[in-house]
Amino acid sequence: MQSKEEIQRKVAAVLVDALNVDEEEVTPEARLQADLGAESIDFLDIVFRLEREFGIKIPRGELFPESIFQGDPDFIKDGRVTPRGLAELKAKMPFADLSKFEKNPTLEGISDLFTVDAIVNYIENKLQAA
Amino acid sequence: MLLKDQVALVTGGSRGIGRAIVLALAREGARVAFVYKGAREAAEQLVAEVTKTGGSAVALQGDVAQADTASRIVEKVLSDWGRVDILVNNAGIIRDGLFVRVEQDDWDAVIDTNLGGVFQFCKALAMRMASQRSGRIINISSVAADFVNKGQCNYAASKGAVNSFTRALAVELAGRGVTVNAVAPGFIATDMSEAVRNKAGDLIQKMIPMKRLGQPEDVAAVIVFLASPAAAYVTGQVLTVDGGLSLGISGP
Numbered sequence: 001m002q003s004k005e006e007i008q009r010k011v012a013a014v015l016v017d018a019l020n021v022d023e024e025e026v027t028p029e030a031r032l033q034a035d036l037g038a039e040s041i042d043f044l045d046i047v048f049r050l051e052r053e054f055g056i057k058i059p060r061g062e063l064f065p066e067s068i069f070q071g072d073p074d075f076i077k078d079g080r081v082t083p084r085g086l087a088e089l090k091a092k093m094p095f096a097d098l099s100k101f102e103k104n105p106t107l108e109g110i111s112d113l114f115t116v117d118a119i120v121n122y123i124e125n126k127l128q129a130a
Numbered sequence: 131m132l133l134k135d136q137v138a139l140v141t142g143g144s145r146g147i148g149r150a151i152v153l154a155l156a157r158e159g160a161r162v163a164f165v166y167k168g169a170r171e172a173a174e175q176l177v178a179e180v181t182k183t184g185g186s187a188v189a190l191q192g193d194v195a196q197a198d199t200a201s202r203i204v205e206k207v208l209s210d211w212g213r214v215d216i217l218v219n220n221a222g223i224i225r226d227g228l229f230v231r232v233e234q235d236d237w238d239a240v241i242d243t244n245l246g247g248v249f250q251f252c253k254a255l256a257m258r259m260a261s262q263r264s265g266r267i268i269n270i271s272s273v274a275a276d277f278v279n280k281g282q283c284n285y286a287a288s289k290g291a292v293n294s295f296t297r298a299l300a301v302e303l304a305g306r307g308v309t310v311n312a313v314a315p316g317f318i319a320t321d322m323s324e325a326v327r328n329k330a331g332d333l334i335q336k337m338i339p340m341k342r343l344g345q346p347e348d349v350a351a352v353i354v355f356l357a358s359p360a361a362a363y364v365t366g367q368v369l370t371v372d373g374g375l376s377l378g379i380s381g382p
Contacts, residue, residue: 020263039305045261
């Protein structure tokens with residue numbers, strides 16, 4: 001089992017490579033999109049690199065759940081995430097910290113949930129389960 | 131040499147335009163893997179020709195219309211050479227006939243090769259190129275996509291789709307430094323256009339403002355340009371190489 005520090009270090013290295021950012025920018029709270037400039041294809045690249053780095057398989061939609069983003073009226077209404085959508089997010093992203101997001105669950109806010117720390121937690125859970 | 135130490139993969143490489151592309155890329159220093167379907171002898175001769183001039187080429191058999199061909203070929207190239215910098219989707223076929231006589235098989239064969247092959251090889255390499263933050267994808271289209279001929283519904287549809295696909299993929303990969311362009315040749319002196327040329331005779335030459343058929347080398351030179359550093363800022367374009375044919379009817 002790898003230590004949390006080890007996972008953090010490897011995840012940071014993956015993000016430096018995938019997003020072409022400096023190591024100092026990759027803080028635990030850094031948001032992939034808003035802070036590190038990730039675009040849609042970058043998310044795929046991150047998955048691709050994490051799979052290689054940790055020798056794991058990341059099923060589509062597991063790390064970056066896409067279903068919530070498709071404008072499903074059950075989950076998103078008038079640019080806000082509905083209670084059902086919030087429950088869905090929590091279920092799909094147990095590794096993310098939703099406490100701040102819950103207070104103002106806007107559609108744009110979803111991307112802020114993808115932080116460096118969320119990825120580290122995800123990998124940690126994944127390796128534990130393996 | 132413009133492409134020193136780069137790795138190129140060319141489909142339909144043993145004959146016609148593809149052959150000229152293989153030679154041109156190798157001449158610029160690229161290591162070239164090319165795919166051929168049936169022309170083994172031509173493929174072997176081409177490898178020998180490249181090797182003789184100090185270049186590096188390898189021939190791999192495969193039908194691009196088959197779903198598993200691209201992944202197999204790409205894996206092989208990656209295991210031998212570690213990367214692919216330039217992908218030229220050149221493999222293409224015609225099954226001409228008036229639409230009412232086109233059978234399902236004629237439709238499928240053309241779409242699966244001309245469009246499906248492009249899809250398969252791009253699929254096998256796009257993520258990797260995006261990941262390495264560099265790459266050139268060049269799809270060989272045809273002026274027949276937009277300037278249509280009778281008897282080419284399937285061919286025109288496949289090439290029109292390649293043009294649209296080229297633009298759509300270019301947008302997705304642009305942020306990663308991967309360019310995606312197409313080249314649309316006019317009448318080029320190859321085996322593929324021979325039947326049409328025989329039927330039409332001198333008429334074709336008269337229709338072309340430059341008054342000559344294109345040579346495979348005319349097209350290959352444009353591929354080299356698109357693969358070279360000079361074309362770094364060009365993406366999502368369909369470059370026509372036809373001696374002016376598509377500009378309109380050329381009078382006396």
